[in-house]
Amino acid sequence: MPTALNTTLHSIPVVQAAIADGESLFLAGSRQALSRLPRGHWIGGTISYFMTEEGGQLSEDRIFVTRIPEFARSVSTADYGPGQIARIYQDAPENGFTYLVVPASSEVHKAFAQQAPDCDGFLLRPVVGWVAGVRVDRIGYESPAVFNGKTGAVLEDRCAALHVALPPNRLADIDIVNIFESGAGDVIRFVQPSFRVTRCLIAGKPANLADYISAHGIHTQFPLVGDYNGSSINVSFQNVDPIAHAVDFYAPVFPGVDYRFAKPVNDYAGAFTRQMAEDGPDPDFACNCILNYLYGNLEGKKTGRVTGPITFGEIAHQLLNQTLVRLYLRDIG
């Protein structure tokens, strides 16, 4: 019996061997690396940035492996198009969770972001994962992709899912670590779910968000923070277009949520480490955001003990930005 893989970066031959041995895996790596894997019980997505035991790093020839624990009752792979978001929850196990990886800037990315919160099963069938991307110097030249290892499909317009059923004594517990909190500025509200915004309400008055950002010199490397019953949920800025007077986000904003600009954070690595310092067990899975890696200069820096891919968006039930997501498979006795 082969030794089970640790949750970390591994060479391609080691991952090939694990797949051949029948392990069920959730993988993150470059397109070239993932393309060299055989068919088997795995899904994966393209990304080349990772949190490792040595700190943040870029790698194109190794693959980050999250293995499905042996206590899982069953594992199945599937992929879904933008018109099939509700099916993710229909196919998810009654007790368990779903790993999901979604190609960035695709229609299925937008569909999941906007539709997931309204799907039957949202929160009750936990979904955790991330958004696949490319090296930042290749944005616009290469496309993110996800892989369904069962079928061998490489997909740029569908998301890949690994549905994992758990025994009755295990419960999937997803949490987030957000180093950002709301600033003291005006409350911003939106009238419809959208990745692109022109008009909004600021302090209750109609306004143009792009104009407001320009007029107030807002630093858009820090996110907009939504107040979800006291939890801070980030939406990151992709672009502020002064010609079109429009703002593009990496996740949709929603009506009914109070947003504010975030308080600035200077020491990203320190902020993550402080928030996670008192935590006990290591998570079964984690991912962090590429914007934290870039804006926080996290290359070579550790973010607590947590390892995992550094991604173009995080999924903790719904799409998040600039957030560290963790999954724990709790033993509830």
Next chain:
Amino acid sequence: MIPDIHHPVWTQIVSGKKPLPSTRATLNLLIQSNKMSYQRDPSPANVDELVAKTHKFFTQYEALFAAEIAKIL
């Protein structure tokens, strides 16, 4: 102990009339989702759906949310 699904406290929770503060994002996503849905559609049929979902949530996650469950009543 989780109140029976027919207890009026669930309607108060899903409508936002009874706050249920938590530090846990999963529960806070549910509370916010309920609030947004209730604002869009406060009909009795939708309230019943939200109550059913919320009750199921606490039943499913009872082992994780003991502190919050203790504050329901």
